[in-house]
Amino acid sequence: MKKLAFFLVILAVLFLTACGGGSGSGETADGKIELTYINGFTGGDGDFMKKITNGFNESQDKYVIKESQEKDHYTKFKTGNYDLVIIHTDLLETYKQDGMIQDISSVMETAGISPDDFHDKAKEQVTFDDGVFAVPLDIHPMTMFYNKKLAPEAPQNYADFASLTQTLQQQDPNLFATGVPSAGLGEWFIMTVAAQNGINLVEDNYMNFAQEELADALMIYNDMIFKDKISPEGLGLDGEFQAFMKQVDEGGSAVQTATALTGPWYYQAVKEAYGDDLGIASVPVIGEQPGVYGAGHTLALPSSVTDEERIAGIAEFLKYMYTPENLINWADSGQAPTHMPTMELVESDAAKYPLSAQNIKQFDSFEGAPKLYQYREQVRYVVENVYPKVVGEANISKETLMSELEKATEQAKQVAETAPQ
Amino acid sequence: MRISKTWSFILFLPFLICFVLFLVVPFAYGLYISFHQWSIFGGNGGFVGFDNYVSILTPGNVYSNAFYNGLKNTLIFVAISVIPLVVISLALALVIDSIPDKLKVFYRTIFFISYAVSVTAVSAIFKWLFTGNGGYVNNVMNTFGLGALNWLNDQPLAWIAILIATVWWTIGFNMILFINALDEVDRNLYEAASLDGANWWQRFSNITFPSIKGVFVFLTIITVIASFNLYGQTLLITAGGPSQSTTSLIMVIQQIVFNQNNLGMASAMSMLMGLVMVLIVAAQYLYTLRKD
Numbered sequence: 001m002k003k004l005a006f007f008l009v010i011l012a013v014l015f016l017t018a019c020g021g022g023s024g025s026g027e028t029a030d031g032k033i034e035l036t037y038i039n040g041f042t043g044g045d046g047d048f049m050k051k052i053t054n055g056f057n058e059s060q061d062k063y064v065i066k067e068s069q070e071k072d073h074y075t076k077f078k079t080g081n082y083d084l085v086i087i088h089t090d091l092l093e094t095y096k097q098d099g100m101i102q103d104i105s106s107v108m109e110t111a112g113i114s115p116d117d118f119h120d121k122a123k124e125q126v127t128f129d130d131g132v133f134a135v136p137l138d139i140h141p142m143t144m145f146y147n148k149k150l151a152p153e154a155p156q157n158y159a160d161f162a163s164l165t166q167t168l169q170q171q172d173p174n175l176f177a178t179g180v181p182s183a184g185l186g187e188w189f190i191m192t193v194a195a196q197n198g199i200n201l202v203e204d205n206y207m208n209f210a211q212e213e214l215a216d217a218l219m220i221y222n223d224m225i226f227k228d229k230i231s232p233e234g235l236g237l238d239g240e241f242q243a244f245m246k247q248v249d250e251g252g253s254a255v256q257t258a259t260a261l262t263g264p265w266y267y268q269a270v271k272e273a274y275g276d277d278l279g280i281a282s283v284p285v286i287g288e289q290p291g292v293y294g295a296g297h298t299l300a301l302p303s304s305v306t307d308e309e310r311i312a313g314i315a316e317f318l319k320y321m322y323t324p325e326n327l328i329n330w331a332d333s334g335q336a337p338t339h340m341p342t343m344e345l346v347e348s349d350a351a352k353y354p355l356s357a358q359n360i361k362q363f364d365s366f367e368g369a370p371k372l373y374q375y376r377e378q379v380r381y382v383v384e385n386v387y388p389k390v391v392g393e394a395n396i397s398k399e400t401l402m403s404e405l406e407k408a409t410e411q412a413k414q415v416a417e418t419a420p421q
Numbered sequence: 422m423r424i425s426k427t428w429s430f431i432l433f434l435p436f437l438i439c440f441v442l443f444l445v446v447p448f449a450y451g452l453y454i455s456f457h458q459w460s461i462f463g464g465n466g467g468f469v470g471f472d473n474y475v476s477i478l479t480p481g482n483v484y485s486n487a488f489y490n491g492l493k494n495t496l497i498f499v500a501i502s503v504i505p506l507v508v509i510s511l512a513l514a515l516v517i518d519s520i521p522d523k524l525k526v527f528y529r530t531i532f533f534i535s536y537a538v539s540v541t542a543v544s545a546i547f548k549w550l551f552t553g554n555g556g557y558v559n560n561v562m563n564t565f566g567l568g569a570l571n572w573l574n575d576q577p578l579a580w581i582a583i584l585i586a587t588v589w590w591t592i593g594f595n596m597i598l599f600i601n602a603l604d605e606v607d608r609n610l611y612e613a614a615s616l617d618g619a620n621w622w623q624r625f626s627n628i629t630f631p632s633i634k635g636v637f638v639f640l641t642i643i644t645v646i647a648s649f650n651l652y653g654q655t656l657l658i659t660a661g662g663p664s665q666s667t668t669s670l671i672m673v674i675q676q677i678v679f680n681q682n683n684l685g686m687a688s689a690m691s692m693l694m695g696l697v698m699v700l701i702v703a704a705q706y707l708y709t710l711r712k713d
Binding site for chain 1: 460461462463482483486552553554555559560562563568569571573574575659660661662663664665676679680681682683
C-alpha cells in the first residue's frame, strides 16, 4: 500500500507541475524585465521586425522584448498572456468592445509619440470616442504589380485594361490584362470598387450592402471577366496572384496575366520571378474616382497589462521603435509605415524602398475598414457567397444580385446585434 | 502470471487519469459552458439556460444558418466518403492478401505511408494537383484533348477533389486493419471451398466477409466519426468554398470560437454535433446488431 501511496504522490506532483506553467516571473536571469510581444509576421517581414526588437534589446539594460511570431497569433493572444500585440485595423473595434485592449494614449505620451505623428488615415483608424486604442504601424493597401514585358506601362483605368487585354489576346488567347479571383482577396475587391464609386456601406452599426449602387459597382468585375475579357474566367482562391506568376505554354491550358491587383505581401515572390521586369503601381481607377482598400497593422496594449513598470517598458519600446532610423527597417520589408517622419525618410530614398514608397502614394485615396463590431463576420456572407457569384456567373441578373445583397445585409445586422451591451 | 489488485489498479491508473482529464472533464466543462454566455476573452457572462441551443436550432438567424450549412456539408462528405474509404481499403487489403508474402510488406508499406503525411502537406499537394489554372490534373486532361475543369471552384468538383485527397491520405489506416483481419481467417476454409468448386465471389461472401465482419463494422463506425471531423482538407484546399459549400461543421465551430469569441455558442454547437454523431453511430450499430 505504501508503494501505491508513493506512486500517487509522484503522479500528483507531475500533474501539478504540468498545470503550473504560466509565464514565469517576467524577469530574465540577469534581472531585466521581460515583455512579451506577439505578432503574426511569419512571412518575409518577420525578420525586419526582429531587427527592430533585437536592436531594442541590445540598447537596453532594464527591459527585454520577447517576440513571438505566430501564424495564428490572434488565437495565441486570446488564450495566452502578452504585454503587446499586433492587431489589424479592421479588428480594433471588436477587440475594444470585447474588452481585450485598452486606451494606449498615456503610454504614447510617455513614449513621446502623438497621434498627430501619423498619417490622417492611420490616425483616424486608431482613434475612438473614448481614446486611442492602438499605435499605427503601417497600411498595406491593394497594390498593382505588373510585368513590364507584357505591360510596358502600368494601366491607369478601365480603358487601359481593355486596350491591354486586346493587345495581349492577339499575342496569345491565354494572355489577359489582369485577374479577378473568386476567393482570397474578395473583401478587398468589393471594398475597393465601393471606394472608387463613393459608396458608403455603413448604416448605424452594420454594413448595408443592399444598395443598387453597390450592385452596379460589383458588376464592373463581371464585365471585366465576361464582357471585356480583361480577366480570365474561373480564377479561384488567390487566382490573381497565381495567374500573374504563370507562364503560358503554347497549346497549354494555363492563363497568364500582365498585372496583379493583390496584397503587397507577395512582393518578395513577384520580385524573385520578374526581377527588373517587375513594375509597381497604384490600383487603377475602374470606378468613378481614385480609391483603394486594404488593411493596416497596429500595436495594441492588452487590457490585462496593468503593472506600471511593464507599461513603462512598453513605452520605452515604442519610443525606440518610432524613431525613423529604427522604423525604416519596417519599410525595408516592403511595408508602408504610417509614421510621418519615417514616411519622409522612405520618400527621400524611394529607390531603396520601392514598394513602401509606392504604397505611401496610395494613402490619400485609402479607405480602411469601417469601425464596426465583428466587421469580418459582417462581411463574411458577401465575401463568401455573393462575390463568387458576381465573378463566377456570366448572366447574373441585377435582381438576383440585389436579393443576395439583402441577405448579406440581414446577416451583417444580426452579427452587429451580438455586440456587448 | 497473476498480478495483485494493487498492481492492476496502478497499471490502470494512467489511463483513468488521462480519460478523466482529457475526456470527462472537458466534456462536462463544455456542457456547462454551453448553458452560458461565455466569451473566450471575457469569460463567463452569465447563465442563459437553453438560449444558445434555441438560437442554433431556430432557423433564420446567423448561428442557425451557419450550423445547418456546416451540418449539411459535413453530412454530404460523410455520405460520399464512407463507402469509398471502407470499400477501397478492403479491396486493397484483399489484393495485398493475395500476393506472395515477400511482396506483402513492400506494398503494405507503400499504401500505408500516405497516412503518415500531415494534412498540411497533403492539402498543399492536392491543391497544386487540382488548381484550375495550370494545375497538374488539368494539364494531363489538356494533353488528352479534354477541357480544363475548375476543380476547386465548382461543385461537385470541389467535393470530388477533397474526396480524392482524403481517400489517398487515410486509406492506409483502414487497409492495415483489414489486412490484420484477413490474416486471422482460417486458410483451411478456403481449401475446403476450393475443393467444393467455389469461385472467388463465393469464397469472399461466404468465408472472407463473415470472418472479418466485426472489423468491417468497427471500421465503418470509426470512418463515419473521422469523416464528421472534416477540417484540414476543406480549410486548406478550398477554404470552405465555393460559396461556403465545403465549410464543415468543425470549421463553423472554430470560426465562432476564435473569430466571434463566442465560446458558449460554439460549445452548444459542439454538443449538438456530438449528439448527431452519437445518433448516427447508434443507428448504424443497432442496424448491424439486428441483421446479426
